[in-house]
Amino acid sequence: xxxxxxxxxxxxxxxxxxxxxxxxxxxxxxxxxxxxxxxxxxxxxxxxxxxxxxxxxxxxxxxxxxxxxxxxxxxxxxxxxxxxxxxxxxxxxxxxxxxxxxxxxxxxxxxxxxxxxxxxxxxxxxxxxxxxxxxxxxxxxxxxxxxxxxxxxxxxxxxxxxxxxxxxxxxxxxxxxxxxxxxxxxxxxxxxxxxxxxxxxxxxxxxxxxxxxxxxxxxxxxxxxxxxxxxxxxxxxxxxxxxxxxxxxxxxxxxxxxxxxxxxxxxxxxxxxxxxxxxxxxxxxxxxxxxxxxxxxxxxxxxxxxxxxxxxxxxxxxxxxxxxxxxxxxxxxxxxxxxxxxxxxxxxxxxxxxx
Ligand SMILES: *Cc1c(COP(=O)(O)O)cnc(C)c1O
Numbered sequence: 478x479x480x481x482x483x484x485x486x487x488x489x490x491x492x493x494x495x496x497x498x499x500x501x502x503x504x505x506x507x508x509x510x511x512x513x514x515x516x517x518x519x520x521x522x523x524x525x526x527x528x529x530x531x532x533x534x535x536x537x538x539x540x541x542x543x544x545x546x547x548x549x550x551x552x553x554x555x556x557x558x559x560x561x562x563x564x565x566x567x568x569x570x571x572x573x574x575x576x577x578x579x580x581x582x583x584x585x586x587x588x589x590x591x592x593x594x595x596x597x598x599x600x601x602x603x604x605x606x607x608x609x610x611x612x613x614x615x616x617x618x619x620x621x622x623x624x625x626x627x628x629x630x631x632x633x634x635x636x637x638x639x640x641x642x643x644x645x646x647x648x649x650x651x652x653x654x655x656x657x658x659x660x661x662x663x664x665x666x667x668x669x670x671x672x673x674x675x676x677x678x679x680x681x682x683x684x685x686x687x688x689x690x691x692x693x694x695x696x697x698x699x700x701x702x703x704x705x706x707x708x709x710x711x712x713x714x715x716x717x718x719x720x721x722x723x724x725x726x727x728x729x730x731x732x733x734x735x736x737x738x739x740x741x742x743x744x745x746x747x748x749x750x751x752x753x754x755x756x757x758x759x760x761x762x763x764x765x766x767x768x769x770x771x772x773x774x775x776x777x778x779x780x781x782x783x784x785x786x787x788x789x790x791x792x793x794x795x796x797x798x799x800x801x802x803x804x805x806x807x808x809x810x811x812x813x814x815x816x817x818x819x820x821x822x823x824x825x826x827x828x829x830x831x832x
Contacts (some may be wrong), residue, residue: 616648616651703733
């Protein structure tokens with residue numbers, strides 16, 4: 478009876494969805510979620526301990542943590558005259574953007590395969606999603622994308638730069654053409670900026686319809702949930718109205734501030750991960766087809782990928798099977814760059830799993 482009630486009341490497009498699946502990973506080498514594999518140095522752990530013991534968790538957090546935002550503006554080189562808006566992870570910012578721009582009939586456009594939350598959040602808020610296929614090499618199909626923009630006139634366009642799950646950086650010239658051709662807002666999602674050779678941050682003030690979104694998740698703070706949008710205040714002042722007043726808790730605010738005050742530690746770890754990505758890429762290339770990456774993961778394609786994924790899992794090695802995520806990702810797997818030892822164990826387990 479209650480089930481009929483649920484089915485009558487919950488929107489049908491939500492009933493049809495599968496919840497975002499996070500696999501059990503206890504005791505495994507976890508290379509599935511683009512996390513930074515490194516611990517913090519002891520002095521920073523001590524600093525966090527002090528923050529936690531001195532924090533007034535009986536009080537609501539600061540709804541506008543100015544020092545944290547100022548620190549972010551400095552280290553992320555947010556251009557003069559631009560603001561930042563903090564999110565509980567950048568996933569929340571995608572949701573705020575979709576809610577803000579979802580007029581009746583409005584379209585959210587992204588390319589495919591790309592980050593699945595663009596499509597999912599469009600569905601959550603009841604916005605029409607249009608996905609434009611990438612070229613077979615995962616570069617932008619610029620003509621098809623520009624055609625879709627002319628045809629659909631999307632209110633909101635998301636481009637992940639570098640792209641997830643493919644790892645590549647799109648042509649900056651193509652991205653510029655998309656920004657210039659778009660009648661709506663274009664958001665460049667730079668979740669992997671710390672591992673990439675290019676960024677649109679320096680151009681964010683140059684276009685009236687551009688915002689840049691970043692997260693600290695891939696840099697080593699996935700558990701804190703902190704992301705931000707950078708852009709002209711005329712945009713951010715409006716989006717600010719949709720942000721729930723206490724969306725970033727007091728502990729994430731204060732711990733993130735301490736970590737960003739010691740930003741060099743995280744940058745050094747990111748630098749190590751970038752170097753290890755190149756080593757892993759060379760070794761992986763001798764076994765399977767590897768796609769170019771400017772992120773902290775590698776996408777690769779091989780025969781019997783699903784069976785290999787299962788064998789790796791049985792060996793305690795968790796990566797991501799993308800074979801069912803999109804037709805263009807048939808037989809594709811994605812591995813996060815771990816520590817050198819984890820990468821070595823991954824290569825060994827892969828060799829043993831290839832039949
Ligand atoms: C991981 C990821 C995000 C989400 O990051 P959070 O800040 O942890 O919510 C957004 N976009 C892309 C492309 C990602 O890969």
